[in-house]
Amino acid sequence: MSNQCADVVIAGGGVMGNATAYYLRKKGCSVIVLEEEMLGNGGSSRNGGGVRQSGRDNRELPLAIYGIGNIWPHLSEELGVDIEYHQAGNIKFAKDERGVEFYKKVVEQNLKKGLELRMLNQAETREICPLVSDEIIASCYCPSDGHANALMTTLAFYKRARELGARFITGEKVLSVKLHKGRAKGVITSRGNVYEGDKIIITAGYESRAILNSVHIDVPMRRKLIEVIIIEMQPKIFPMMITIPDYDGGGYGHQTDHGSFVFGGHIPLENYLRPEEKEVTQLITTASNCNQLVSYFPYFKDAKVIRSWSGWTDLCQDEVPVIGNIDEVPGLLTACGFTGHGFGISPAVAACLSELAVDKEPSVDISGLSYSRFIM
Amino acid sequence: MAEYLDRSSDIGKLVAMPDDDMIICRCEEITKGEIRKAIHDGMWTMTEIKRYTRAGMGLCQGQTCSRIIKGMIAKELGVLPLSIDDNTARVPVRPVEVRVYGKGIN
Numbered sequence: 001m002s003n004q005c006a007d008v009v010i011a012g013g014g015v016m017g018n019a020t021a022y023y024l025r026k027k028g029c030s031v032i033v034l035e036e037e038m039l040g041n042g043g044s045s046r047n048g049g050g051v052r053q054s055g056r057d058n059r060e061l062p063l064a065i066y067g068i069g070n071i072w073p074h075l076s077e078e079l080g081v082d083i084e085y086h087q088a089g090n091i092k093f094a095k096d097e098r099g100v101e102f103y104k105k106v107v108e109q110n111l112k113k114g115l116e117l118r119m120l121n122q123a124e125t126r127e128i129c130p131l132v133s134d135e136i137i138a139s140c141y142c143p144s145d146g147h148a149n150a151l152m153t154t155l156a157f158y159k160r161a162r163e164l165g166a167r168f169i170t171g172e173k174v175l176s177v178k179l180h181k182g183r184a185k186g187v188i189t190s191r192g193n194v195y196e197g198d199k200i201i202i203t204a205g206y207e208s209r210a211i212l213n214s215v216h217i218d219v220p221m222r223r224k225l226i227e228v229i230i231i232e233m234q235p236k237i238f239p240m241m242i243t244i245p246d247y248d249g250g251g252y253g254h255q256t257d258h259g260s261f262v263f264g265g266h267i268p269l270e271n272y273l274r275p276e277e278k279e280v281t282q283l284i285t286t287a288s289n290c291n292q293l294v295s296y297f298p299y300f301k302d303a304k305v306i307r308s309w310s311g312w313t314d315l316c317q318d319e320v321p322v323i324g325n326i327d328e329v330p331g332l333l334t335a336c337g338f339t340g341h342g343f344g345i346s347p348a349v350a351a352c353l354s355e356l357a358v359d360k361e362p363s364v365d366i367s368g369l370s371y372s373r374f375i376m
Numbered sequence: 377m378a379e380y381l382d383r384s385s386d387i388g389k390l391v392a393m394p395d396d397d398m399i400i401c402r403c404e405e406i407t408k409g410e411i412r413k414a415i416h417d418g419m420w421t422m423t424e425i426k427r428y429t430r431a432g433m434g435l436c437q438g439q440t441c442s443r444i445i446k447g448m449i450a451k452e453l454g455v456l457p458l459s460i461d462d463n464t465a466r467v468p469v470r471p472v473e474v475r476v477y478g479k480g481i482n
Contacts, residue, residue, distance in 0.1 A: 037378045037423045045427060151427035159417045168383040191380065232471060281467050290478035301481050304471035306435055
């Protein structure tokens with residue numbers, strides 16, 4: 001049908017693609033973003049909204065620090081939409097000595113990286129997070145972490161990029177990368193349309209794997225389902241993001257500006273769920289999430305669950321994303337495999353991608369996240 | 377497959393209407409004007425409107441407002457309401473207490 005050209009063509013209209021389009025428009029590049037479904041219907045809208053530095057791998061920590069220091073604080077003003085960013089801290093709970101020992105090590109490791117984390121005893125924990133169960137004997141607190149509204153952030157980047165002239169097309173599933181003399185020069189969609197660009201960026205979540213496969217690039221990742229429950233609107237309870245350690249089942253949550261409480265947990269059965277083409281809420285997970293939430297916050301037992309949702313995380317083999325130029329195919333870039341912790345670093349990742357796309361040095365050293373790390 | 381939508385297509389300017397302050401989503405108290413602005417901000421699907429404005433995100437999950445919103449999108453974009461997909465229905469259909477859902481919570 002139609003042939004379309006731009007300086008940069010992006011496959012995937014999630015938070016990464018939308019934010020990259022925004023930064024590229026600010027640099028004056030023409031951009032086309034192609035999205036199979038609708039804007040931000042993958043992991044961008046299906047995450048806990050955490051914006052944290054604590055607990056990050058050394059290779060991606062600089063992205064988190066850069067975003068929290070330079071982008072998140074003024075992002076609402078920049079995009080003209082309240083994205084509900086709050087630097088309200090992240091608190092990780094310990095129920096027993098095992099947890100205390102675990103978090104003492106975490107604090108020590110993070111201090112080495114220059115990140116302020118501290119242990120709080122039971123009384124200090126209850127002071128800042130008063131509703132927590134009596135069973136919690138200590139916690140690990142990172143005051144500079146926080147959370148934001150992932151749905152709004154994703155759509156706000158889209159809205160602003162669109163206002164600035166980025167072209168977004170939905171209902172266009174990118175199937176393959178088109179090469180010309182060994183360089184990535186375009187993409188081909190399932191409608192048979194060709195979109196050409198000097199730089200091609202693949203930010204399509206798990207689907208990035210299939211698209212990159214068309215030029216013999218294979219990012220080792222697999223999908224895993226996560227599920228979240230939403231509790232009805234509550235009075236202001238506590239401002240910070242909460243984290244339940246993985247060895248105790250895991251979990252994360254925060255109260256939104258609206259007053260509802262968002263909580264996601266893990267269940268040991270995740271790897272054995274019925275294989276579904278589409279993400280679907282499972283029969284047992286909501287109950288499991290309710291149990292987990294109440295065991296840390298008995299306060300919620302009489303509150304109502306009003307909604308639940310599920311989503312795919314794209315787990316990369318070494319649990320950090322692949323970001324940047326793909327050396328094997330000049331002109332081709334990607335950001336995928338975020339392993340469930342991409343949202344918090346998304347603006348910083350997008351800023352770096354936009355710099356790489358105009359052949360500039362990225363603001364953050366992302367060399368440890370390159371695709372070449374898998375070539376043994 | 378989702379319908380092909382070029383989000384840069386011209387849908388005209390957002391013109392204020394006398395009934396823009398009418399509440400469409402009663403659960404979240406979202407007005408007609410807020411929804412129309414969202415459409416002009418580029419939110420052309422039911423789900424995007426829901427995520428952007430909270431309309432349909434409340435206790436009733438859009439049981440009242442969904443059809444009205446669908447009609448509004450259709451009108452602003454100049455398409456048939458039938459061509460617009462519904463929001464995803466989410467469990468539970470009615471609010472359920474945490475202690476009822478969970479096991480052995482007293």
